[in-house]
Amino acid sequence: MNNVDKLISILDKIKSSKTLTEVAEKLYFSQPYVSKLITEMEKQYGIKLVNRKDTPISLTNAGEVIVQNLKVIQDAQEKLNINLVDLKRTEQGTISIAVCSLVDAPTLGCIAPELYRKFPDLKLNFVNLTGDITDHDLINGKIDLAIGRKWNNRDLHIIPLPVSQLALLIPETCSLFDENSEYVEFTQDNLSTLNDCNYIGVNDSSFLQHKVNLLLEENGIHVNKIMELPNSGQAATVAMSLHATTITTERIAKNNLEKSSKYNLMMIPKDNVGLNMAISYRKQSSSNIKAVAQAINELINK
Structure with missing residues (x-):
């Protein structure tokens, strides 16, 4: 100072x-x-x-x-x-992109090669969008783009993404598991059976995990959080291995779990947990950053 x-x-x-x-x-x-x-x-x-x-x-x-x-x-x-900071990054051809845990590895694996083909002269640096990263990190130039929670900040340009519907992973050891179905109905009684079950969390304390905690609290559900992992895909894989539950999405579950895995999904209505996601960047960002943001939006919405 x-x-x-x-x-x-x-x-x-x-x-x-x-x-x-x-x-x-x-x-x-x-x-x-x-x-x-x-x-x-x-x-x-x-x-x-x-x-x-x-x-x-x-x-x-x-x-x-x-x-x-x-x-x-x-x-x-x-x-x-x-x-x-922005000008130096632009001169070096580097763009830093923070990605939240709901953008799983297969999705990122599809986006990243397409971005490289479209912008071969740019160096794209993908980092995890954790609870430590806020909209102020976009404002002060620490990161250039963020794919994750929708921030309400007048200094940011926001490209809304489709609202993600979350799901509870139900392993075969749970009494709700039905081997003849892929899905379990979302009801208060069904939620109550998850009381005291082992739960795998995600290290996204300001976004996904906050929404999950609120959902469980509002429904009076207590879970034993035995572990936290960097992203939702890893959490789903480990949850199946340990016969635990986790919050994920239908897409992430099907992308990360083996076809032979025995599990059901309890789809959580969007009215219960609304995850408003967006691509965000500073309004004064360079033309390269704006172009990459638009390309990511097109690829995610394919």
């Missing part, structure tokens, strides 16, 4: 503080340091910024104007830094 950023923080905190000591405590600075920085800035701008003799302390009119203009400069610097 440079001195300008610190001054903005100090001037903002003055609006809700009685003394400089209180300001310093809120920002984890020392009071002498806060006082020194204000004095230095007042000398630099040649005008008084803070009414220190009054209690509570307050900003002068000049202080209000200065902090507003400093924020404009701060925002411009942040946008410049983001654009520089």
Whole structure:
């Protein structure tokens, strides 16, 4: 944090503080340091910024104007830094794509070669879209594209994807299992039979797993989460091996499980768990990023 950023923080905190000591405590600075920085800035701008003799302390009119203009400069610097990251990536021909756990390996395996054929001069770097990655990582240029949860952020361009219908994997050891059928009916009574069963989770704490936890909680279902895996396809495979259950999709289950596997699927109505997914990227992204996003959308919707 440079001195300008610190001054903005100090001037903002003055609006809700009685003394400089209180300001310093809120920002984890020392009071002498806060006082020194204000004095230095007042000398630099040649005008008084803070009414220190009054209690509570307050900003002068000049202080209000200065902090507003400093924020404009701060925002411009942040946008410049983001654009520089984007420009450097574009110059290097690299695009970073974060993919959530519901985009399974076979789907990605079909998309990636097609993207390479369409954009042979670009280096596409696919990473897992975990709970640690947020819309701010798109805004600050940490990643270029995200395929996953739909964020509501005015700085992002959003391409909605079809809503994914989730399913509970029912192994042959479960009392609900019917060897003569592929599917088990979704009812409250059928859900209740899953109480205390072993469950394989997915390390997507901000998206898929949050929705799953809410579904189970609302229906009063308690499961024993014995393991977490990076994506839903791996979770389905391990769940079958351990005769456990997991939340997945029909497509992922059929792509990742052997045809000889004995399991049923309990399809969860979209009204119960709606997974609004999208392809997201910054509105100010390069033409290459926008073109790749459109290509991914076309490939997913084939």
